[in-house]
Amino acid sequence: MAHPFPLKVVALQAGVSIATVERVLRGGAGVHASTVRRVLQAQEELARQSVQVGLSGKKFMIDVLMVAPQRFTDSVRQALEAQLSSLHPAVLRSRFHLHETLEVERIVELLERIRKTGSHGVLLKAPDLPQVADAVAKLAGAGIPVVTLVTDLPGSQRSTYVGMDNRAAGATAAYLIGQWMGSARQKVLVTLSSNRYHGEEERELGFRRALRERHRNISIVEVSEGHGIDGATGPQVAQALLEHPGLAGVYSIGGGNAxxxxxxAQAGRHCQVFIGHDLDADNLALLRSGAIHAVLHHDLGQDMCRACQDILRAQGALPPLPLQQAQSLSAIQIVTPWNLPALAARQ
Structure with missing residues (x-):
């Protein structure tokens, strides 16, 4: 049976051999289930990116490795694929390695596999751990630039960071909560997906510092390690509500907002003010319903465009930016139900 893409193209996209692709397409006998999924995912990615594959110009393969809730990685995937045509005449194809949770050993294994398979660059969202930094150093040594997304690895050999100023975002959340909650003594719940992410740590530091400087009447109760996943985050919040009857607001750094x-609602408690991050499908619905009051958002389309341009610059396919034109961090947008961006408003 004819297949829409050459075997060697599918093999490159999946990061496996041509022989493995042939076995999968013949039924997958003797091939590990995860490898079968990788090949099938590669075909889906190629189908979405097929408009790009036919364009003239030098072709580049980038890998996107993210450890984040699916609602966010879905948004990143869509934003990246929507930007590919804007990078003409360069042609970028992307391979996705997206996981809601992943042990650091598996992250390192994936980065090592990318290094051995070959890549023109990696977009990475991963915890700030020494093992990850070591893997990034190996990629850099092999001429594969790494651009960190949303959360940085500041002590690593990553090429650039793309995302908002997370400390400023935390301070912005503190300002909004302070304005809405007034001068009475209040408690606010701060939720993180994990303490291992530099970006989340920066948001929390900015939030705490701003409260300490301007809103000393507001104290913090923190929960963490729910990984931004509803099933893990919900019980943690329920326990915090049980232990702290005075909780009146939420700053959700790591997600799991539904x-x-x-x-x-289950505890019969009123949330006076709720600030979240990122305008994903969940937060869009919660904003419209009034369950959350504001979202700190950054334009993922612009972020993806910049990340790809950074990789092209590292590969010499674009000229370096003059020092006076060095790219700044992503703008922090405060989104409420009344100023939804045009694309979100149509969803």
Missing amino acids: AIVGAF
């Missing part, structure tokens, strides 16, 4: 809203 579960947080549900925990408040």
Whole structure:
């Protein structure tokens, strides 16, 4: 049976041999289930990116490795694929390695596999751990630039960081909560997906510092390690509500907002102010319903465009930016139900 893409193209996209692709297409006998999934995913990625594959110009393969809730990685995938045509005449294809949770050993294994398979660059969202930094150093040594997304690895040999100023974002959340909650003594719940992410740590530091400087009446209760997943975050919040009857607000740094809203409702508690991050499908629905009050958002399309341009610059396919034109961090947008961006408003 004819297949829409050459075997060697599917093999490159999947990061496996041509022989493995042939076995999968013949039924997958003797091939590990995860490898079969990788080949099938490669075909899906090629189908979405097929408009790009036919364009003239030098072709580049980039790998996207993210450890984040699916609602966010879906948004990143869509934003990246929407930007590919804007990078003409260069042609970029992308391979995705997206996981909601992943042990550091598996992250390192994936980065090592990317290094051995070959890549023109890696877009990475991963915890700030020494093992990850070591793997990034190996990629850099092999001439594969790494651009960190949303959360940085500041002590590593990554090429650039693309995302907002997370400390400023935390301070912005503190300002909004302070304005809405007034001068009475109040408690706010701060939720993180994990303490291992530099970006989340920076948001929390900015939030705490701003409260300490301007809103000393507001104290913090923190929960962490729910990985931004509803099933893990909900019980943590329910327990915090049980232990702290004075909780009146939420700054959700790590996500799982539907579960947080549900925990408040189940406990029969009113959330006076709720600030979240990222305008994903969940947060869009929660904003429209009034369950959350504001979202700190950054334009993922612009971020993806910049990340790809950074990789092209590292590969010499674009000229370096003059020092006076060095790219700044992503703008922090405060989104409420009344100023939804045009694309989100149509969803």
